[in-house]
Amino acid sequence: MKLGIIGLGLMGGSFALDFKSIYPKSKIFGLDKSKKNENRALELGLIDELITLEQLSKVDVVLVAIPVDKSLEELPKILNSVNKDTLVFDVGSTKLPICEALLNHPNRKNFLATHPMAGTEFSGPNAAVEGLYLNKNNIVCEIEKTNPKIYKKALRIFKMLNMNIIKMDSKSHDVHVAYVSHLSHISSFMLGKTVIEKEKNEKNIFDLAGSGFESTVRLAKSSPATWTPIFLQNKNNLVLAINEYISNLNQIKEMIEENNYSTLSSILNNTNRIKQILTK
Amino acid sequence: MKLGIIGLGLMGGSFALDFKSIYPKSKIFGLDKSKKNENRALELGLIDELITLEQLSKVDVVLVAIPVDKSLEELPKILNSVNKDTLVFDVGSTKLPICEALLNHPNRKNFLATHPMAGTEFSGPNAAVEGLYLNKNNIVCEIEKTNPKIYKKALRIFKMLNMNIIKMDSKSHDVHVAYVSHLSHISSFMLGKTVIEKEKNEKNIFDLAGSGFESTVRLAKSSPATWTPIFLQNKNNLVLAINEYISNLNQIKEMIEENNYSTLSSILNNTNRIKQILTK
Numbered sequence: 001m002k003l004g005i006i007g008l009g010l011m012g013g014s015f016a017l018d019f020k021s022i023y024p025k026s027k028i029f030g031l032d033k034s035k036k037n038e039n040r041a042l043e044l045g046l047i048d049e050l051i052t053l054e055q056l057s058k059v060d061v062v063l064v065a066i067p068v069d070k071s072l073e074e075l076p077k078i079l080n081s082v083n084k085d086t087l088v089f090d091v092g093s094t095k096l097p098i099c100e101a102l103l104n105h106p107n108r109k110n111f112l113a114t115h116p117m118a119g120t121e122f123s124g125p126n127a128a129v130e131g132l133y134l135n136k137n138n139i140v141c142e143i144e145k146t147n148p149k150i151y152k153k154a155l156r157i158f159k160m161l162n163m164n165i166i167k168m169d170s171k172s173h174d175v176h177v178a179y180v181s182h183l184s185h186i187s188s189f190m191l192g193k194t195v196i197e198k199e200k201n202e203k204n205i206f207d208l209a210g211s212g213f214e215s216t217v218r219l220a221k222s223s224p225a226t227w228t229p230i231f232l233q234n235k236n237n238l239v240l241a242i243n244e245y246i247s248n249l250n251q252i253k254e255m256i257e258e259n260n261y262s263t264l265s266s267i268l269n270n271t272n273r274i275k276q277i278l279t280k
Numbered sequence: 281m282k283l284g285i286i287g288l289g290l291m292g293g294s295f296a297l298d299f300k301s302i303y304p305k306s307k308i309f310g311l312d313k314s315k316k317n318e319n320r321a322l323e324l325g326l327i328d329e330l331i332t333l334e335q336l337s338k339v340d341v342v343l344v345a346i347p348v349d350k351s352l353e354e355l356p357k358i359l360n361s362v363n364k365d366t367l368v369f370d371v372g373s374t375k376l377p378i379c380e381a382l383l384n385h386p387n388r389k390n391f392l393a394t395h396p397m398a399g400t401e402f403s404g405p406n407a408a409v410e411g412l413y414l415n416k417n418n419i420v421c422e423i424e425k426t427n428p429k430i431y432k433k434a435l436r437i438f439k440m441l442n443m444n445i446i447k448m449d450s451k452s453h454d455v456h457v458a459y460v461s462h463l464s465h466i467s468s469f470m471l472g473k474t475v476i477e478k479e480k481n482e483k484n485i486f487d488l489a490g491s492g493f494e495s496t497v498r499l500a501k502s503s504p505a506t507w508t509p510i511f512l513q514n515k516n517n518l519v520l521a522i523n524e525y526i527s528n529l530n531q532i533k534e535m536i537e538e539n540n541y542s543t544l545s546s547i548l549n550n551t552n553r554i555k556q557i558l559t560k
Contacts, residue, residue: 264508
């Protein structure tokens with residue numbers, strides 16, 4: 001099998017490693033707008049060879065792992081270059097805009113909109129890790145627009161990676177991830193910003209940071225090139241989510257101001273349910 | 281050495297394990313308002329024997345590891361019961377209220393106000409883990425009010441645990457932890473609440489939760505009995521911190537609404553500094 005990867009960062013590089021582990025005889029081609037990333041991906045052995053957009057007709061599968069604003073620009077061109085049996089899929093965190101953008105593309109049937117629930121706070125080819133995709137949930141959207149044979153090819157790969165497939169329409173996907181993923185990033189980034197602004201003396205942050213702060217602020221290390229366009233593409237859903245979050249913060253603030261032990265305690269107690277939900 | 285532990289939960293139970301590892305010949309006594317916790321602590325071998333408040337005069341060191349509102353009630357009684365050389369220290373997350381409450385206690389010199397930067401989101405004796413205190417930062421407040429000989433006894437124990445001692449006045453301590461610890465808990469609890477309210481179908485949370493959501497919402501699993509009184513005791517500082525957090529959330533929301541890519545990206549980029557700060 002021949003795989004072409006557009007974007008040799010965390011998501012593309014890690015996919016290369018996992019793909020090689022399930023198809024050891026495959027040949028992996030790569031392309032990145034950064035020469036440095038391309039060279040690093042070659043050095044690390046993530047990819048076997050470089051490729052150009054024009055040469056994509058020679059591969060069987062194309063993974064697009066670039067920021068979601070760049071996907072809107074590049075995916076139409078990529079779909080123009082592939083042959084009729086090629087599977088093209090992306091791993092972006094927003095799905096409605098890309099599905100809308102490709103709706104009338106003559107090769108729409110070659111494309112599968114996917115969102116694997118996988119990632120870390122790091123970025124670039126050096127962040128590539130083996131196993132990132134293994135055993136993860138993988139949302140696929142609007143599968144009826146993908147050629148069934150090509151969709152099956154995708155399923156075979158995802159099955160080899162032991163991924164759990166969840167079908168969703170792209171609009172619902174974007175609503176849900178606004179809450180479960182994008183709001184987490186906003187809350188973490190703004191926590192980091194608030195603490196950095198307050199603690200001019202950074203030593204205080206370091207000395208006082210327990211593991212609690214570290215895990216809550218972890219996502220604030222994430223790549224701005226990845227997350228800025230995600231926030232903007234999911235603006236409508238995300239703004240609603242932020243408003244509800246702010247409203248909850250105002251509510252708990254009032255309870256604290258009023259020394260309302262019992263309501264405060266009961267809210268924390270209800271929210272403890274997240275423990276059971278996440279370990280289901 | 282004889283150690284008495286008041287409160288046999290995560291902090292007390294874990295201290296028992298670490299204390300036994302540095303003083304294998306020590307004898308550890310325990311007391312908890314819950315009979316069930318006492319029995320469990322005995323079963324787990326966290327403590328050797330139960331003890332009553334009245335019997336505390338026979339131990340060399342007393343650790344108070346109970347919710348901070350209970351500490352205000354119990355610490356004066358505990359200090360009444362100990363002998364003149366006994367070290368009594370607490371591990372609560374607020375320091376000004378307890379220091380104020382004990383200011384004129386006749387045995388104030390036996391007490392050391394401490395806050396080890398250690399913990400997990402779990403609670404109760406079953407949550408006790410070995411190594412929780414090892415190599416951690418440990419804030420000590422108002423050490424001038426502790427008898428120097430007794431303070432040295434504390435330092436010897438903390439040194440054996442390889443803890444890094446940071447001296448701070450209790451007022452500054454409470455300001456800093458409002459940002460670096462308490463606000464993290466608020467942000468995490470409210471993220472959990474917002475997502476649970478939105479996702480009536482809990483399966484969506486589970487399916488869509490990547491490791492990002494899990495780490496950001498981890499602290500929302502924390503004990504309400506521990507955290508409700510912390511939030512209330514640190515009300516003034518915490519309300520300010522929540523206000524600044526909300527103001528930052530409103531700011532980023534506006535940038536998203538205005539499609540302001542460059543400012544949004546530059547804010548995320550500046551906040552990425554947390555990466556360097558936390559790995560210093």
